[in-house]
Amino acid sequence: MTDTPQNPIETTCGFVAVIGLPNAGKSTLINQIVGQKVSIVSPKKQTTRCRVLGIMIHEDKDQMIFIDTPGVFDAQKTMEHAMVGAAFDSLDEGDCILHLVSANEPKAIEKAKLIEQRLPRDKPVFLALNKIDAIQKEKLLTLTQELNANFDYKATFMISALKNKGLDRMLDKLAEEMPKSVWHFEEDEVTTMPMRMLAAEITREKIFNQLYRELPYAALVETEEWEQFDNGDIKITQAVYIQRDSQKAIVLGKGGAQIQKIGKAARLELEEMLGCKVHIKLFVKVKENWPDNPENFGLMGL
Numbered sequence: 040m041t042d043t044p045q046n047p048i049e050t051t052c053g054f055v056a057v058i059g060l061p062n063a064g065k066s067t068l069i070n071q072i073v074g075q076k077v078s079i080v081s082p083k084k085q086t087t088r089c090r091v092l093g094i095m096i097h098e099d100k101d102q103m104i105f106i107d108t109p110g111v112f113d114a115q116k117t118m119e120h121a122m123v124g125a126a127f128d129s130l131d132e133g134d135c136i137l138h139l140v141s142a143n144e145p146k147a148i149e150k151a152k153l154i155e156q157r158l159p160r161d162k163p164v165f166l167a168l169n170k171i172d173a174i175q176k177e178k179l180l181t182l183t184q185e186l187n188a189n190f191d192y193k194a195t196f197m198i199s200a201l202k203n204k205g206l207d208r209m210l211d212k213l214a215e216e217m218p219k220s221v222w223h224f225e226e227d228e229v230t231t232m233p234m235r236m237l238a239a240e241i242t243r244e245k246i247f248n249q250l251y252r253e254l255p256y257a258a259l260v261e262t263e264e265w266e267q268f269d270n271g272d273i274k275i276t277q278a279v280y281i282q283r284d285s286q287k288a289i290v291l292g293k294g295g296a297q298i299q300k301i302g303k304a305a306r307l308e309l310e311e312m313l314g315c316k317v318h319i320k321l322f323v324k325v326k327e328n329w330p331d332n333p334e335n336f337g338l339m340g341l
């Protein structure tokens with residue numbers, strides 16, 4: 040027996056499915072754990088539209104693959120059913136489950152039932168109360184007691200994904216649930232999402248953060264071209280699809296000011312991520328009622 044990290048007896052590797060209501064902080068948590076952005080974040084609900092993997096190595100031994108999922112809500116439209124379906128499918132994939140609840144969610148206990156009724160009884164399920172930085176301590180105790188009365192969680196963690204509080208202890212416990220195995224991914228891999236798609240997601244994040252009302256939900260971003268020049272610069276061309284012609288003027292803004300602002304924010308982040316100069320070109324196009332057509336779900340990673 041050797042002590043190399045890839046010795047199958049010594050290493051573990053497994054999946055942690057992270058499930059919760061929209062806005063619970065799932066993507067924030069996974070980015071914090073992985074140490075870089077793999078999944079986009081916004082203060083608006085239903086930001087994540089598909090399953091995203093965030094991969095990390097714990098204590099040089101355990102490769103933990105976190106599955107970020109779309110928030111669970113009462114789906115009505117075709118696309119919404121696909122999103123919530125992807126979230127529940129992850130329950131089958133996880134070696135253990137982390138149910139993330141925002142401690143400052145109004146009616147958290149009532150709403151958690153939507154998820155609790157679907158949680159598996161045959162594998163370890165953990166509860167994490169997130170956003171403890173934003174709530175009074177007394178409320179946490181009541182929340183913990185009531186949520187544990189409704190489901191038999193293996194343990195409860197109090198965390199702040201944003202402020203990186205309580206995560207080490209949680210990771211130690213989750214690592215104990217990982218099956219003995221060789222690692223499935225290289226040591227430096229953090230996600231399986233292709234760079235073209237991550238770049239499209241970053242633009243979508245800027246849309247979520249800069250536009251209001253129905254517009255973030257009406258937008259779909261696709262990277263159409265990715266070109267690397269001899270000097271190292273990268274040129275990225277993306278289509279921003281919206282549902283109706285009437286939405287075009289708002290996304291473009293006066294004299295194109297709004298779309299330029301979105302492009303600039305995406306460019307700055309991509310330059311930081313890729314470590315080179317990035318040129319980004321965004322084209323706003325209409326794809327009538329795209330959320331109703333499952334043919335478009337591939338573009339969303341569903």
Ligand SMILES: Nc1nc2c(ncn2[C@@H]2O[C@H](COP(=O)(O)OP(=O)(O)OP(=O)(O)O)[C@@H](O)[C@H]2O)c(=O)[nH]1
Nearest residue numbers: 061062063064065066067081085086087110200201
């Ligand atoms: N105060 C505080 N805010 C947090 C914390 N974690 C996440 N947030 C904020 O909560 C909002 C939602 O975070 P996301 O990570 O996008 O939540 P999500 O669960 O992935 O949401 P969906 O993708 O819509 O399901 C963002 O504004 C985050 O900054 C936390 O620990 N404390």
Ligand SMILES: [Mg+2]
Nearest residue numbers: 065066086087
């Ligand atoms: Mg998310």
